[in-house]
Amino acid sequence: MAEPLHALTALGRPEPLDETIGALRLTERIDIALASLAVRKGREGDVAAAAAAAGIPLPDPARHAAGPTHAAFWVAPGMWFLEAPFATHEDIVARLRPVFGDAASITEQTDAWICLDLSAPDLVPLFERLCAVDLAAVPEGHATRTVIEHLGCYLIVHGRGAVRLLGPRSSAASLVHALQVAAASLG
Amino acid sequence: MIIPHPLLGPRDAQEFVYLGDASLMNRPDGMTAGIEAFHDWLYQRDNPAGIHRELWYHEQGDRSWLVVTRNTLTHEILGAELARDVARAMGRTK
Numbered sequence: 001m002a003e004p005l006h007a008l009t010a011l012g013r014p015e016p017l018d019e020t021i022g023a024l025r026l027t028e029r030i031d032i033a034l035a036s037l038a039v040r041k042g043r044e045g046d047v048a049a050a051a052a053a054a055g056i057p058l059p060d061p062a063r064h065a066a067g068p069t070h071a072a073f074w075v076a077p078g079m080w081f082l083e084a085p086f087a088t089h090e091d092i093v094a095r096l097r098p099v100f101g102d103a104a105s106i107t108e109q110t111d112a113w114i115c116l117d118l119s120a121p122d123l124v125p126l127f128e129r130l131c132a133v134d135l136a137a138v139p140e141g142h143a144t145r146t147v148i149e150h151l152g153c154y155l156i157v158h159g160r161g162a163v164r165l166l167g168p169r170s171s172a173a174s175l176v177h178a179l180q181v182a183a184a185s186l187g
Numbered sequence: 188m189i190i191p192h193p194l195l196g197p198r199d200a201q202e203f204v205y206l207g208d209a210s211l212m213n214r215p216d217g218m219t220a221g222i223e224a225f226h227d228w229l230y231q232r233d234n235p236a237g238i239h240r241e242l243w244y245h246e247q248g249d250r251s252w253l254v255v256t257r258n259t260l261t262h263e264i265l266g267a268e269l270a271r272d273v274a275r276a277m278g279r280t281k
Contacts, residue, residue: 061194076249077194077269132199144195147247
């Protein structure tokens with residue numbers, strides 16, 4: 001009998017990355033389910049009402065907000081990404097669809113991204129080297145799409161020393177390499 | 188240049204892709220407007236020295252289309268609106 005199949009992470013490893021480079025701790029998160037939610041034409045009110053009833057936050061542009069089960073961040077006009085614990089929401093789309101019915105289009109995103117948590121006493125010098133986002137100037141809860149090493153990534157600021165990055169899964173190794181090089185250059 | 192995104196605030200112009208004259212939004216109906224009108228829409232551009240309305244795409248951001256009003260002599264940005272809002276203000280549905 002063959003070995004049973006095992007899921008691999010975005011980096012092709014059996015276990016998620018957990019690495020310390022100087023002051024930076026880089027942690028790959030595989031315990032987060034992701035879905036995108038896009039409002040269908042003219043259904044803004046229905047989506048807002050359904051989200052409010054289900055306790056799902058739908059924050060303003062460039063913002064992240066956390067609710068009891070789901071967290072969400074804005075990605076485009078009328079569109080958000082929703083985060084939920086993978087252990088309970090592996091089937092995140094099937095669970096969201098009854099909430100929003102035909103008022104929104106919901107797309108599975110979990111395996112399209114590598115999710116990385118970065119922590120350090122101060123991440124500002126690192127991101128000064130990586131992207132155009134001025135981490136020192138943006139408020140906590142800021143969420144934006146930006147480009148790191150030619151890769152379109154979502155960047156969520158949980159504090160000056162805590163940032164979550166979502167990068168395209170197919171380029172996960174390149175993104176991690178860019179982070180490792182930038183972190184190592186800080187000495 | 189810094190483009191004042193109506194939703195996201197000031198953003199570096201490097202995050203954007205430039206398309207051209209905002210009149211590109213007003214494509215005539217190729218089946219009914221006649222070939223001259225369609226030809227003019229496709230090929231004829233004013234090239235003003237001064238105020239110019241143009242389409243920019245926030246490719247490295249939220250991927251929205253903007254109508255940016257810019258002075259081509261000074262590169263001063265006079266304003267930016269979502270192209271969607273501009274189209275709706277002209278009575279369009281999308």
